[in-house]
Amino acid sequence: MKELAKTYDPKEFERRIYEGWEKDGDFHAEIDPAKKPFTIVMPPPNITGQLHMGHALDQTLQDVLTRWRRLQGYAALWLPGTDHASIATEMRVADELREKEGLSKEDLGRDEFLKRVWQWKEIYGGRITEQQRRLGDSCDWERERFTMDEGCNKAVVEFFVRLYEKGLIYKGSRLINWCPTCGTSLSDAEVEHEDLNGKYWYIRYPAANGGEGITVATSRPETMFADVAIAVSPEDERYLDWIGKTVLLPVIGREIPVIADSYPDPEKGTGAVKITPAHDPNDFEVGERHGLAQPVCIDFEAKMTAEAGKYEGMDRFACRAAWVDELTTAGYLVKTEDVVIPTGKCYRCGTIVEPMISEQWFVKMETLAKPAILAAKRGELRHVPARFEKIYLHWLEEIRDWCISRQLWWGHRIPAWTCGVCGEIIVAREAPEACPKCGAGKSVLVQDEDVLDTWFSSGLWPFSTLGWPEDTPDLRYFFPTNVLVTGYDIIFFWVVRMVFSSLEVRDEPPFETVFVHGLVRDELGRKMSKTLGNGVDPIEVIDLYGADALRFFLLNGSAAGGDMRFIMKNVESTRNFANKLWNASRFVLMNLGTGEAAGQRDTEGLSLCPASLRDEDKWILRTVEQVAAEVTDNLEKYELSVATQKIYDLIRDEYCDWYIELVKTRLYGEDEESKKVCCAVLVRVLSDLLRLLHPFMPFITEEIWSYLDKPNKLIRDSWPTPEGFAADSDFTAASVRIETTKEIVRAVRNIRAEANAPQAKKLPILILFDKGGGSGESGGERNGENAALGAGAAAHIQALAGVSDIGIVRSEAELPGDTVSAILKGMVLHVPLADLVDFAAEREKLAKERERLTGETQRLGGKLNNEGFTAKAPPAVVDTERAKLAAAEDALAKVIAREAAIREK
């Protein structure tokens, strides 16, 4: 006979359970016309490294949703994969190459370098999927994808060509963000802004005719070498006379015009702005408007060009210092001002980005963004929590053309060829055989060296992974997907791109819901990062406490898109919860084991004949059903942490602390029939609890389930469905009786603890029922009293509260003098404690209680006398308040009576 081990040891079974699922294909989603599909496409982790705690949260949320829907009978597909992460991976591999072999990627050459990256991908990609297995991810590994696999590559090329053919992709020379360290262009999203301490240098540009000239402020004096004009506002009276005249670049002596443009703001700086089209986005636009030249004084390595004269070859910042010195000496520096400068930095390496003019490929955003904005506004795309829609819309409304070419090797090569003879650009799905314009042969057609922004391919992820551009069965069945789970930090990087890409080729959003979660921070609330070294490895936590405990902890703390702190010690409590369930199950199994064949352990199917059920059985069945309904509702609303909490309470409080305790007298008793019934209920309820908990704690639930001799595995079983217990008046009445019993037990325990009565000593109790309380039956008070408590109540109270005898008294007069009392609904409970009774303390307690109840009755009375309340509040609320008042008045009367009774003691 199988027994659960004495201690919960997740290491013992988590791997085994996972291997079993995988081996049996339990994660595989079959297309089934009889079932509804449920699809989540996993945000592909970068192959740059390993999963961190944020991934663990992200993955757990997705796994909960997937497992839950799978239990509900959906064809649930969670499609996994990894991202090639063009720039990030290339940097990592190049770093490794430099450190280990002292080689640059150029030393290796493109082909050889790419081989190395593919090797890296094998190692790190495998490491990531291994971590996902440890977490318990129930994703369909048979459908695993990679953003650079054949199918995804095909999708990227197809998408590129289509956009190009529609005129939505163009090649042009424009001002882009350039990272001198990574040696590539960047999209706007890849630039992070940071406020740095800097200066404004006020520099005088003398008039060409030898006059005083114009003073301008600049934070970047080193760009002066590429100045082509001074711009002023046409409405700025100070400079009206200057328009059309010229000034000289100080020291350099080059003559530049003063032009009028709408860009300068008279309120800012000196009102006059130096114009450097090649190194500033605003100036670039001004330059375009006025047809100005675009001299370049900083090159792609952030060094000064020949334009800077003697500074040629100098680093841009070194040049700045030297140049300011020279200007100062020459008397052109008017003043300086300390100021914070918002500075753009490369999101990968932190280098200050240099705006550069460069020929790049761009996606025209305006036409693509519009439908994506509409989809959200029409509600075809829902954000949870809703406030994140603002971030999404804001980004789309502000969006500018997207620079998609990168001067890198690792990524999707741009499907464009240039004809060496006539210069024609050919964009095609496959390498062209000849130039369509001049007919030149293949040998002179050169493919663009650049690769695409990594987000270009991830934007296609929800459908490229399902087979697009082919019209596959998977695509037809599983697309559009149901929900996208992601952190708020990549909404604009990624979510918007998936939406407009999908709208472009599929004419519908790629998912119904974007479920947004927050970041996992360290114990001090700081972002976990490599540089701080404060990251916690999920695997480390799993090794210590188990994957289930980690998952439950993450879920519990991940409410409503907010950030959460990861506190290692607190994972202990969820591990302890798992241990609790483990032991409760062990207890149930031990009791089932007695004298029964192993094959009969699954007593769930035993008909639960209502007549044979006791109050506590009905109560727990009803409670579980209610909570199951609530949990289902919470999951539908993506309130995962609320659901987690409810299941926790149900298992811990109701099942373990109450039901199992209530049932022990029967299990240890002589009544075999009753024993059988409660065993059936124990197993039945345990089964439902395991079903409810499985999405959250998949391992332990599957492991325990395996001891229940069920016909199938839990992962493929079903979600609990209501059977009408909650609505059954018989079950409801039984539940009320159990709640009363619990009240009495708690009251006795309280009295015992407060009075310091020995734990082991059995105490008698006396119950003074309210006059007429619970009666109404012809048999008189006695029957009414029994009805209030139920047949099994006495045994329950005796067992759980350490009570010897339960006496019923009719009046205060029948009581012994030395009791401690508790005022309960419909009764006063007395515990005779003889010399242990502290009447002074008792009076104090009662006085306090009287005060509280007096306040409460006044408050409620006032409320109910207020016509505004009775007229306007919903009837149900008024009824509740009336009942509360009645209860409070009743309790108050009893308190006063009790006070009177012990006044002389």
Added chain:
RNA sequence: GGGCGUAUAGCUCAGCUGGGAGAGCACAUGCCUUACAAGCAUGGGGUCAUCGGUUCGAGCCCGGUUACGCCCACCA
């Protein structure tokens, strides 16, 4: 310069569409009760940041203030 979030028990945080505040940890007391000391029982502890408004009624809705945090942004 815009936008957003958070402020609730000593700590970390819940609190669903407004009807007198909860959990975990910590703390105190008593228990080796035959599933569990990774446990059981009991208890103490909160003018729900602040000011004002709406309402019969506000932790929750509205406005102001303060503190901390985040995001976006091409201002010399």
